Amino acid sequence: MTDASRPEVEDTVWEEREALIDRIPRWIAMTFLFVAVVSIWDLVTRMGWVSAIILPTPAETLEDLIFVGGNLIAGEYMVDALWTTTLTVAYGFLIAAGIGFSLGVLVGETKFGERAVMPYLVAIDTMPKVAFAPLFIAWLGFDIGSKVALAAFIATFPIVVATAAGLYAANENERLLFKSMGATRLQTLLRLKLPTGLPYIFTGLKIASVGVMAGAITGEFLGGGRGFGALIRQSASQLDTPRVFALILYLSLLGLALYFTVVWMQRYFVFWNKAEKPGGIG
Amino acid sequence: MSKVEPLPREPQTTVARSLPVYEIERLSKTYARNNLTALSDVYLTIHKGEFVSVIGSSGCGKSTLLKIMAGLLPPTTGRVVLDGRPVLGPRPDIGMMFQQATLLPWKTTIENIVLPIEIREGRAAAKAAHVRAMDLLELVGLGEFPNVYPGELSGGMAQRASICRMLVADPAMLLLDEPFSALDEFTRDFMNMEFQRICMERGATAFLVTHSLEEAVILSDRIQVMKARPGRIVEDVRINLRRPRTLEMINTQEFGEIVAHIRELLGKEAHE
Ligand SMILES: Nc1ncnc2c1ncn2[C@@H]1O[C@H](COP(=O)(O)OP(=O)(O)O)[C@@H](O)[C@H]1O
Ligand SMILES: [Mg+2]
Numbered sequence: 001m002t003d004a005s006r007p008e009v010e011d012t013v014w015e016e017r018e019a020l021i022d023r024i025p026r027w028i029a030m031t032f033l034f035v036a037v038v039s040i041w042d043l044v045t046r047m048g049w050v051s052a053i054i055l056p057t058p059a060e061t062l063e064d065l066i067f068v069g070g071n072l073i074a075g076e077y078m079v080d081a082l083w084t085t086t087l088t089v090a091y092g093f094l095i096a097a098g099i100g101f102s103l104g105v106l107v108g109e110t111k112f113g114e115r116a117v118m119p120y121l122v123a124i125d126t127m128p129k130v131a132f133a134p135l136f137i138a139w140l141g142f143d144i145g146s147k148v149a150l151a152a153f154i155a156t157f158p159i160v161v162a163t164a165a166g167l168y169a170a171n172e173n174e175r176l177l178f179k180s181m182g183a184t185r186l187q188t189l190l191r192l193k194l195p196t197g198l199p200y201i202f203t204g205l206k207i208a209s210v211g212v213m214a215g216a217i218t219g220e221f222l223g224g225g226r227g228f229g230a231l232i233r234q235s236a237s238q239l240d241t242p243r244v245f246a247l248i249l250y251l252s253l254l255g256l257a258l259y260f261t262v263v264w265m266q267r268y269f270v271f272w273n274k275a276e277k278p279g280g281i282g
Numbered sequence: 283m284s285k286v287e288p289l290p291r292e293p294q295t296t297v298a299r300s301l302p303v304y305e306i307e308r309l310s311k312t313y314a315r316n317n318l319t320a321l322s323d324v325y326l327t328i329h330k331g332e333f334v335s336v337i338g339s340s341g342c343g344k345s346t347l348l349k350i351m352a353g354l355l356p357p358t359t360g361r362v363v364l365d366g367r368p369v370l371g372p373r374p375d376i377g378m379m380f381q382q383a384t385l386l387p388w389k390t391t392i393e394n395i396v397l398p399i400e401i402r403e404g405r406a407a408a409k410a411a412h413v414r415a416m417d418l419l420e421l422v423g424l425g426e427f428p429n430v431y432p433g434e435l436s437g438g439m440a441q442r443a444s445i446c447r448m449l450v451a452d453p454a455m456l457l458l459d460e461p462f463s464a465l466d467e468f469t470r471d472f473m474n475m476e477f478q479r480i481c482m483e484r485g486a487t488a489f490l491v492t493h494s495l496e497e498a499v500i501l502s503d504r505i506q507v508m509k510a511r512p513g514r515i516v517e518d519v520r521i522n523l524r525r526p527r528t529l530e531m532i533n534t535q536e537f538g539e540i541v542a543h544i545r546e547l548l549g550k551e552a553h554e
Contacts, residue, residue: 173380179354180378181401182371191401195388272387272433 056242064246072250078231085227086254088144088216092151093258096208100156101201104163108197109189118164125157130218137223147219147227154215155208162204166197199273202266209262213255228254301330303455303487304351309360310512311346320346322512324360328455328489333481335490335498336506336515339548343513344491348459351489352376365454374402377453381460383440385432385447392419392428395446402451411450418446421480438469445480456481456488463494471529474500478527495541500527507547517547 045057071078106113140146220229235243309324320343349355353369362369385394395415400408422442462470505519
């Protein structure tokens, strides 16, 4: 308000100040953390505080990263290994998604599934699933099959639980609405419960994408074969720690690729659910 | 209290009296799960073109009554007949609306509105109903938003869209369970007036569950006052205020007297 009689009155505009740590832009923050960690790593190894067999220097690791990268780009033996592991992970994930989703629908949609199937699933889920690896190797041999089985076995349960939870997610009013429209059970499942449950199902798939990697690599550690896990074990047994580091880093790219494929699919299929997630990566 | 000219009372049309749409007799409901008697000995007749509300405190059995009327819940005893045929399950001649708009977020507004047709008659029929849905959207003032997703609609707009969904199959009977109670007071007043206009234009027969006294009085021809434990109708209050009702009527003496009367009926229960 303009008031000629009180010319000295000023607006009481003030700024809210954020703490410095909250104001750093993402890329600076990420770079800073990276440089800090690598510097400490470098210091620790250079000063000889930690033996080179336990922790190689950043420079050695970089050297091996370049070597492994070159090997992969040139299409040499490591590509075969990576491809084998990729196939294991892909098959494992698809099998887990198929079985997990089907069991999830059985559990979430039918009382029989909820009453009879779920207790057994919970019982199996509480077991340390990696312990089944020798069995899978005995049943399916040292080839890719036993690794796929272990990977799928580990990744199935989160999908079952997520799918069942997703099917419960439609609220009372939405169910009543479908009932009042005379919707059949199948219509209610396909047009209400499944779409409502999609965000849950994708959360399950994300957890499964992490589990399937762990399962595949564990399978390759224990059952040998021609995958990346076998390469890592081989390097580790030769105490070639820089190589192990480099292999793990490339392996993590495979995990990231799978994870972000799921995230991307979720963005595409669950287009209406744009809830902000901290970090914006999932 | 200042002196207010009494409003002329609308004479009851004898035609409306003669055509019962809903006939409910000896209705009771006991939930087996907790052996709770939610309704006991309810009688209710609704005539064609009538607007009837049921009011009562939370938990007195209003939603139970509405669900039984809609064929969503079987009664324990009694008889529910709509248009001469017993209600034995959900029926296409009933349109429903709930407290939440319950629009599916992955469908556009217009796709949501034709959902009852899609479920009953398939996708092709739903597509064909878009024309009618568009008319309804115009009717409620959402003519510019057919292809918008519900996430972008305000609460009031979403409820207007769900009015359209309720009307799209042209039901003989409208059942509404606290449809505007999640809205803020101003939006709610506005929606009540809109809803009155829509009902008058279509000559709709409606049954409204509410726990707002003013909403019940301003919209209804008759108010069923319910009490709890067990849920029962204790009085059938006839509202003879002239139509169309306006928000200004809330300030009249007559309106105030009706509200006071019902409040007293409901208040007694609290001290019983
Ligand atoms: N599915 C149910 N099972 C058991 N009790 C119920 C169920 N639904 C409602 N009730 C009980 O019946 C009574 C009436 O509920 P309701 O009809 O929802 O009341 P209102 O709509 O008037 O708030 C309440 O005491 C409530 O707890
Ligand atoms: Mg209720």
